[in-house]
Amino acid sequence: MHEQNGLTTMNSNPVTPRFTASGIPTTYYNLFADACLPQEPALDPDTHAPVAPEKMAALFPAGLLEQEMGSDAHVPIAEDILEAYAMFRPTPLRRAVAFERALGTRCQIYYKYEGASPVGSHKLNTALAQAYYNAREGVRRLATETGAGQWGTALAYSCQRFGLSCSVYMVNVSYHQKPFRRTMMELYGASVYASPSQQTAFGCTFARQNPAHHGSLGIAISEAIEDAVTHPGTKYALGSVLNHVLLHQSVIGQEAIRQMDDLGAFPDVVIGCHGGGSNFAGIAFPFLRHKLDGRSLRIIAAEPASCPTLTRGTYRFDHGDTAKMTPLMKMYTLGADFVPDPIHAGGLRYHGAAPQVSALLAQGLVEAQAFPQTATFDAGRLFAAAEGIVPAPESSHAIAAAIQAARAADAEGRTQRILFNLSGHGLLDLASYGDYLAGRLTAAGGPDRQAVNPAMRAETSGL
Numbered sequence: 001m002h003e004q005n006g007l008t009t010m011n012s013n014p015v016t017p018r019f020t021a022s023g024i025p026t027t028y029y030n031l032f033a034d035a036c037l038p039q040e041p042a043l044d045p046d047t048h049a050p051v052a053p054e055k056m057a058a059l060f061p062a063g064l065l066e067q068e069m070g071s072d073a074h075v076p077i078a079e080d081i082l083e084a085y086a087m088f089r090p091t092p093l094r095r096a097v098a099f100e101r102a103l104g105t106r107c108q109i110y111y112k113y114e115g116a117s118p119v120g121s122h123k124l125n126t127a128l129a130q131a132y133y134n135a136r137e138g139v140r141r142l143a144t145e146t147g148a149g150q151w152g153t154a155l156a157y158s159c160q161r162f163g164l165s166c167s168v169y170m171v172n173v174s175y176h177q178k179p180f181r182r183t184m185m186e187l188y189g190a191s192v193y194a195s196p197s198q199q200t201a202f203g204c205t206f207a208r209q210n211p212a213h214h215g216s217l218g219i220a221i222s223e224a225i226e227d228a229v230t231h232p233g234t235k236y237a238l239g240s241v242l243n244h245v246l247l248h249q250s251v252i253g254q255e256a257i258r259q260m261d262d263l264g265a266f267p268d269v270v271i272g273c274h275g276g277g278s279n280f281a282g283i284a285f286p287f288l289r290h291k292l293d294g295r296s297l298r299i300i301a302a303e304p305a306s307c308p309t310l311t312r313g314t315y316r317f318d319h320g321d322t323a324k325m326t327p328l329m330k331m332y333t334l335g336a337d338f339v340p341d342p343i344h345a346g347g348l349r350y351h352g353a354a355p356q357v358s359a360l361l362a363q364g365l366v367e368a369q370a371f372p373q374t375a376t377f378d379a380g381r382l383f384a385a386a387e388g389i390v391p392a393p394e395s396s397h398a399i400a401a402a403i404q405a406a407r408a409a410d411a412e413g414r415t416q417r418i419l420f421n422l423s424g425h426g427l428l429d430l431a432s433y434g435d436y437l438a439g440r441l442t443a444a445g446g447p448d449r450q451a452v453n454p455a456m457r458a459e460t461s462g463l
């Protein structure tokens with residue numbers, strides 16, 4: 001019955017996406033354009049007026065800025081990018097039967113496996129597109145930040161593929177926790193600096209005060225931006241948060257809708273972990289179209305309790321970086337100065353959230369839940385033992401949310417279809433799993449703060 005409705009909705013939808021013969025979408029999907037959802041413009045940090053496109057042009061190539069502001073619901077994917085996607089897309093979508101059995105749930109649990117990309121995460125979807133547009137416009141080098149290292153790895157590979165040099169500012173705590181990530185980036189030809197670094201004036205102010213500074217994504221972003229604006233032929237690349245990044249990630253959800261359809265199923269719950277919002281938006285936004293069309297569907301963003309941007313942040317204009325160089329964006333934020341605990345899900349240690357995800361959360365179209373670190377590792381271990389795939393610690397937040405959704409449905413005697421995005425594998429995170437197995441992990445972030453609802457969020461704003 002459910003399937004019937006799902007298929008009917010999809011077939012009658014005039015915006016049904018197109019795919020290559022092998023099942024890769026040929027267009028990116030812009031939910032905000034398609035559904036005419038309003039979005040607050042980014043503000044100039046100096047004037048607080050909407051930021052002028054020329055100012056952004058110092059950081060990003062025109063092709064990406066066009067996508068950032070774009071009003072087309074369906075944006076064609078360039079041939080060269082499609083050719084690169086064909087290395088690993090479509091990524092697998094599987095039903096986690098062994099995991100269901102291990103949980104003893106009556107629910108059906110499905111996962112979309114972005115860890116199947118050569119670099120091990122969904123980040124390659126946007127990295128390839130960003131490198132392509134920069135190369136096309138004559139840029140010679142990209143500067144970027146990386147948290148856990150997945151974004152730097154993805155961009156390093158993509159730069160190599162499209163003939164660009166790449167400089168990566170890697171958050172210090174991850175630089176030491178994840179030395180193999182650095183090796184991978186260097187294998188792909190990138191230069192990698194622990195952030196705060198001595199490479200930039202901004203980094204020096206921190207590195208001098210405290211050489212062992214944990215660093216943060218906010219600081220690393222400031223360093224990469226400073227690098228880009230002070231060197232000719234260099235631009236900046238961001239791995240999450242911005243509209244064009246979310247746009248590129250829409251390949252995930254578009255594929256997933258088709259793959260679920262092939263299995264004769266449509267989910268009741270769609271889940272993604274949330275750092276800056278890109279993999280969550282990637283899986284969720286194409287499904288959200290169906291929710292806006294009247295379909296009953298829960299969409300959940302899962303974040304760390306120690307960096308609870310969506311569940312504990314305030315919805316306001318804030319900077320994307322610590323030096324306050326980026327435009328002000330309307331988003332859920334813990335404050336640009338927030339330095340989260342050094343948890344192992346480095347990719348989720350960001351003070352802000354994508355403006356598009358934030359707008360949908362504020363409207364109650366998506367939900368957010370926060371999980372303590374130990375609960376996510378419990379979930380990751382259970383999934384690895386059942387399905388054989390070691391999830392990235394970031395992705396384990398989505399698994400924890402899937403378990404919670406399944407338990408809740410079981411308790412109510414309902415059988416639900418739960419789909420989560422397995423945003424990356426954890427094969428380069430085995431040191432953190434080792435710490436977990438040895439009992440060396442803390443909950444990081446204190447008490448379990450699950451299932452915070454929007455009303456509670458309003459009361460608990462600020463940190």
Ligand SMILES: *Cc1c(COP(=O)(O)O)cnc(C)c1O
Binds near residue numbers: 273
């Ligand atoms: C970077 C990363 C995340 C968090 O970033 P989002 O933009 O929120 O997706 C999650 N999972 C993995 C595997 C990552 O590499």
